[in-house]
Amino acid sequence: MTEHLLEVRDLHTQFPTRDGLVRAVDGVSFHIDPGETIGIVGESGSGKSVTVQSIMRLLQPPGRITGGEVRFRGRDLVQVSDSEMEEIRGEEIAMIFQDPMTSLNPVFRTGWQVGEPLRLHKGFDMPRSIAAAVSMLTRVGIPEPSSRARSFPHEFSGGMRQRAMIAMGLTTSPAVLIADEPTTALDVTIQAQILDLLKTVNREFRTATILITHNLGVVAGMCERVIVMYGGRVVEQGPTEDVFDNPKHPYTWSLLRSIPRLDAEEHDVLKAIQGLPPDLTNLPSGCAFHPRCPFQVERCPREVPPLVAVGPTQLAACWVTQSGVDLNARDAASPTGESHRE
Amino acid sequence: MIGQPTAEEIGTPAAGHEGRADRPAQSYWSESLERMRQNRVGIVCGYAVLALVVIAICAPLLAQFVTHVTPTHQELDSQFDPPNAQHWLGADEVGRDTLTRLIYGSQVSLAVGFLTVAMQLVVGGGVGLVAGYFGRWVDEVLMRIVDVVLAIPAIFLFILMSILFRPNLLTLSVIIASVGWGGVARLVRGESLSIRNRDFMLATRSVGAGSGRLILRHLLPNVLPIMIVAATLNVGAVILAEAALDFLGLGIHPPTASWGNMLSNSQTYFTHSAWLVVFPGLMIFLTVLAANLFGNAVRDAFDPRLKS
Numbered sequence: 038m039t040e041h042l043l044e045v046r047d048l049h050t051q052f053p054t055r056d057g058l059v060r061a062v063d064g065v066s067f068h069i070d071p072g073e074t075i076g077i078v079g080e081s082g083s084g085k086s087v088t089v090q091s092i093m094r095l096l097q098p099p100g101r102i103t104g105g106e107v108r109f110r111g112r113d114l115v116q117v118s119d120s121e122m123e124e125i126r127g128e129e130i131a132m133i134f135q136d137p138m139t140s141l142n143p144v145f146r147t148g149w150q151v152g153e154p155l156r157l158h159k160g161f162d163m164p165r166s167i168a169a170a171v172s173m174l175t176r177v178g179i180p181e182p183s184s185r186a187r188s189f190p191h192e193f194s195g196g197m198r199q200r201a202m203i204a205m206g207l208t209t210s211p212a213v214l215i216a217d218e219p220t221t222a223l224d225v226t227i228q229a230q231i232l233d234l235l236k237t238v239n240r241e242f243r244t245a246t247i248l249i250t251h252n253l254g255v256v257a258g259m260c261e262r263v264i265v266m267y268g269g270r271v272v273e274q275g276p277t278e279d280v281f282d283n284p285k286h287p288y289t290w291s292l293l294r295s296i297p298r299l300d301a302e303e304h305d306v307l308k309a310i311q312g313l314p315p316d317l318t319n320l321p322s323g324c325a326f327h328p329r330c331p332f333q334v335e336r337c338p339r340e341v342p343p344l345v346a347v348g349p350t351q352l353a354a355c356w357v358t359q360s361g362v363d364l365n366a367r368d369a370a371s372p373t374g375e376s377h378r379e
Numbered sequence: 380m381i382g383q384p385t386a387e388e389i390g391t392p393a394a395g396h397e398g399r400a401d402r403p404a405q406s407y408w409s410e411s412l413e414r415m416r417q418n419r420v421g422i423v424c425g426y427a428v429l430a431l432v433v434i435a436i437c438a439p440l441l442a443q444f445v446t447h448v449t450p451t452h453q454e455l456d457s458q459f460d461p462p463n464a465q466h467w468l469g470a471d472e473v474g475r476d477t478l479t480r481l482i483y484g485s486q487v488s489l490a491v492g493f494l495t496v497a498m499q500l501v502v503g504g505g506v507g508l509v510a511g512y513f514g515r516w517v518d519e520v521l522m523r524i525v526d527v528v529l530a531i532p533a534i535f536l537f538i539l540m541s542i543l544f545r546p547n548l549l550t551l552s553v554i555i556a557s558v559g560w561g562g563v564a565r566l567v568r569g570e571s572l573s574i575r576n577r578d579f580m581l582a583t584r585s586v587g588a589g590s591g592r593l594i595l596r597h598l599l600p601n602v603l604p605i606m607i608v609a610a611t612l613n614v615g616a617v618i619l620a621e622a623a624l625d626f627l628g629l630g631i632h633p634p635t636a637s638w639g640n641m642l643s644n645s646q647t648y649f650t651h652s653a654w655l656v657v658f659p660g661l662m663i664f665l666t667v668l669a670a671n672l673f674g675n676a677v678r679d680a681f682d683p684r685l686k687s
Binding site (some may be wrong): 093098113114119120123124125126127128131134135136139140141142143144145153154157202204206229 | 585592
């Protein structure tokens with residue numbers, strides 16, 4: 038078996054809370070290769086952010102990785118020391134956060150901050166790091182970069198701050214860039230620009246990109262492969278096109294049907310997913326999605342379905358599709374419990 | 380040039396600032412200094428404190444060229460002189476010049492004031508930063524220690540410590556700071572807690588910064604405004620505490636002049652030589668007032684929590 042750039046194997050992350058143990062990530066496995074872009078989708082609380090925070094070892098206490106491996110360039114990031122992890126963070130794996138408005142330190146000039154990884158990891162002195170920051174700001178499309186580097190973050194708009202964050206992440210040419218909902222806090226027009234930028238970065242720097250989002254449109258436009266998470270587990274993964282054309286998990290299927298479409302009939306009602314996201318301290322038995330699943334069979338509440346190959350390219354964790362049912366075919370038949378809207 | 384939104388992303392102006400096109404966007408510090416400048420009373424009081432500092436530093440020069448006597452020089456024919464041409468603010472029971480002694484006394488008050496506040500900031504600030512940054516059990520342990528320190532009845536501690544150590548500028552500062560740092564620690568800890576949970580701390584950690592760097596380079600500059608505010612507001616209180624200790628005979632001992640021991644010394648003569656009480660009392664009053672008003676102005680200008 039060939040070595041992947043980054044491989045997550047059977048990762049478990051738990052948060053002991055007053056209401057009980059939260060299994061935020063419960064046996065997640067995936068991998069990424071150089072130059073690839075993969076998407077992780079799922080609703081709030083599905084464990085997608087915690088998964089990447091576990092990879093970066095940036096979990097907020099009391100969160101703890103309780104099992105599994107994160108293989109990266111021959112090392113297991115779960116096991117390496119804190120100081121080794123500090124070397125890897127920012128130098129080899131960089132991360133971009135959801136809210137650019139608060140991700141930059143308000144008391145420092147932007148150039149100072151964008152150049153910080155270079156001073157931390159490459160031993161650059163102040164003038165050199167700021168010069169490098171200015172050229173990186175140019176590359177991410179910030180106009181008048183040399184005067185902008187002297188500005189404070191509050192003088193930047195949201196889109197420009199996110200550009201600055203991306204510049205900061207890229208200064209050390211990391212092998213992996215993790216973007217945790219990088220466009221959620223931005224205007225739609227700015228979203229498109231930032232996504233374009235991420236795509237360009239991915240091409241030019243051959244940076245493997247992990248994109249976390251709950252926007253399926255973003256995944257369709259950006260990612261070669263997609264991982265769908267629900268209740269802390271991967272429920273489906275595969276090439277984006279295959280998963281979108283032919284979802285093999287009812288959750289993916291419902292997500293895709295809940296997107297408003299421009300080409301929909303005028304009277305079509307938007308099909309929201311029934312019920313509420315699961316309570317993480319008290320996940321439903323068996324398949325966590327079964328209380329909301331229109332295809333539910335008797336086995337679903339009793340046993341957790343394993344993630345297995347359900348097609349030439351796809352993996353899914355579902356008893357229904359593993360028994361050979363085609364979800365798209367059932368679409369027209371309108372399965373029980375799905376036809377009425379609340 | 381700086382602060383003008385570019386055409387490209389004008390669609391998402393940053394909250395507040397870019398909207399005001401008439402004024403260039405400013406950093407936190409220059410904005411605060413601007414607010415400071417607009418506070419007349421605060422500025423006047425700031426200069427008053429500054430003038431006192433200059434007087435304290437130049438005390439030997441002033442004694443030599445203005446009052447022409449040392450603070451311990453006794454003139455037996457000037458005993459209990461009321462203010463006159465030779466002794467502008469009168470003389471005491473052994474004929475020492477009150478003005479000269481007041482000038483030298485300012486050295487004690489200001490030195491103890493600033494030294495104590497500096498110690499409070501270093502110890503209280505350090506404890507607060509560490510407790511706020513690490514949180515959890517570190518926070519728990521440090522804050523319980525602070526609770527204990529704040530529960531100590533200060534006056535008894537002062538009495539005990541001034542028996543154990545011979546009071547001078549340094550020991551007096553240590554004594555006052557040893558109970559005063561708790562308040563600073565609490566303040567800094569609270570602010571650190573809220574800032575350490577802001578996204579940029581996580582973002583900075585994600586580029587590989589360690590805890591030491593995060594605390595000193597990223598957390599400290601963000602809590603600095605609140606420390607400055609605490610410091611300036613504490614100076615007045617410390618000067619008062621020092622004067623009280625001197626007055627009780629627990630601080631600087633005569634013949635070294637301090638405002639507190641001058642007051643204590645002259646209370647016997649209050650009925651016939653009131654100026655011996657009035658002038659030191661007035662100095663304490665005016666200095667503390669100026670320090671507090673300046674502190675208020677600094678708070679109004681710098682405290683990030685007062686910004687809407």
